[in-house]
Amino acid sequence: MSGLTHIDAEGAAHMVDVSNKDVTAREAVAKGRISMSAEAAAAIRDGSAKKGDVIAVARVAGIMAAKRTSDLIPLCHPLPISSVSIDLAPDASGVNATATVRTTGRTGVEMEAMTAVSVALLTIYDMVKAVDKAMEIGAVRLISKTGGKSGDYKA
Numbered sequence: 001m002s003g004l005t006h007i008d009a010e011g012a013a014h015m016v017d018v019s020n021k022d023v024t025a026r027e028a029v030a031k032g033r034i035s036m037s038a039e040a041a042a043a044i045r046d047g048s049a050k051k052g053d054v055i056a057v058a059r060v061a062g063i064m065a066a067k068r069t070s071d072l073i074p075l076c077h078p079l080p081i082s083s084v085s086i087d088l089a090p091d092a093s094g095v096n097a098t099a100t101v102r103t104t105g106r107t108g109v110e111m112e113a114m115t116a117v118s119v120a121l122l123t124i125y126d127m128v129k130a131v132d133k134a135m136e137i138g139a140v141r142l143i144s145k146t147g148g149k150s151g152d153y154k155a
Contacts, residue, residue, distance in 0.1 A: 062120030
């Protein structure tokens with residue numbers, strides 16, 4: 001109908017059948033950022049946030065989110081994720097997040113990487129919102145992906 005893979009001939013949403021696709025090693029990297037006041041950024045960097053170690057909790061939240069992506073995004077396939085790493089780099093005005101997700105399977109892990117970044121950043125917001133309610137999450141995007149029929153991608 002429209003050339004979109006998640007729309008069938010009648011225009012209804014459906015999960016793509018990947019059973020005939022080759023199993024390949026796949027990796028996706030996504031990035032995002034949360035911007036905040038200098039006071040909130042200092043609380044994260046100094047470890048003085050009242051809710052505890054913001055970076056450690058956000059890292060675990062991102063990993064958990066990657067593993068649960070198919071529960072959140074309706075047409076995503078549940079995947080046997082082999083690895084999730086979350087890098088959180090605080091600076092004077094916020095935190096940059098990078099997620100790298102790997103699997104060996106029939107479909108990619110782009111959504112898992114972007115979900116991991118998004119939830120890690122939301123967790124940071126939750127943990128320091130008492131200091132700064134005006135924080136802004138943005139720039140969540142796919143940076144690269146490898147493997148699969150469509151080949152490699154680099155932003």
